Amino acid sequence: MPACYNPFFIKRHCVLIIIGIILICPVTLQATPEKPILAKQKKTIVIDPGHGGHDEGALGPEETVEKNVTLDLARMLATEFENTYRVILTRTDDYFLNIPSRTSTANHEKADLFISIHAGGSFLHQASGITLYFFKEIAEPALTPHTDPSKPFKRINNLSAWSNIQNPHQTTSKILAKSLLNRINEQTIFKKSEILGAPLMVLEGADMPAVCLEIGYITHPDEEKTLTDISVLSNIVQGIRNGIDDFFEKVR
Ligand SMILES: [Zn+2]
Known part of the structure; x- marks a missing residue:
């Protein structure tokens, strides 16, 4: 056997x-x-569509409402960013939101950057073009007080609990503003574009790089047409996307 x-x-x-x-x-x-404990964490971006609900913002000659333009742009940005960044909108539909709760969302979510979007035109005399604002205690000489309720000047004599929160981020906020402006200008032609410092309430309590983006002025007849053109909005979204990518490359 x-x-x-x-x-x-x-x-x-x-x-x-x-x-x-x-x-x-x-x-x-x-x-x-061993598997890595955590996947590489995405950067968090909080987008704040200006106005909402009974606060409609500015009104264009053809009755385009600012609150709708800012929400449309914010939603397009959220779609553009969803695969690369963690994106949070301060409001996702047409309802009112006060200014502190907008900034609080960014702080609560520990955002890496905060962008408030407006398209109003009441901030400057004869407003037109694109303007990026960073927080500065004393406004630039070009600025005057205005009536836009979502962008009121901070009352200098009124010490808020949030005073000085944004100040340490002023340099990186300026870098963010420059990155955005450079890239948006590659995509879209505005007659004028600039970066200005202003004591804006929506920025003063943000504990991260933060800017207010005034993306054209619907009170201007030509710009109202521009801001209702979906292809122009898509170009603006691409410019913002590229600007944010550049910013994270610079400050990481
Ligand atoms: Zn506005």
Whole structure:
């Protein structure tokens, strides 16, 4: 009888195989590479569509309402960013939101940057073009007090609990403003574009780089047409996207 048919031979080999498995298994388990505990975390961007609900913002000559333009743009940005960044909108539909709750959302979510969007035109005399605002205690000489309720000047004599929160981020907020403006200008032609410092309430309590983006002025007839053109809005979204990518490359 061949040795491999001998029951005693088979039994002895089975025992040896089992012992081998017991000895090898712990080694095999230990050799398996550990999975990373956390996937690479996405940067968080909070987008704030200006106005909402009974606060309609500015009204264009053709009755385009600012609160709708800002929400449309914010939704397009959220779609554009969804695969790359964690995106949160301060409002997702047409309802009122006060200014502190907008900034609080960014702080609560520990956002890496905060962008408030407006398209109003009441902030400057003869307003037109694109303006990016960063927080500055004293306004630039070009600015005057205005009536836009979502962008009131901070009352200098009224010490708020949020005073000085944004000040340490002023340099990075300016870098963010420049990155955005450079890239938006590559995509869309505005007659004028500039960066200004202003004591805006919506920015003063933000504990991260933060800007207010005045993306054209619907009170201006030409710009009202521009801001209701979906292809122009898509170009603006691409410019903002590129500007944010540049910003994170610079400050990481
Ligand atoms: Zn506005």
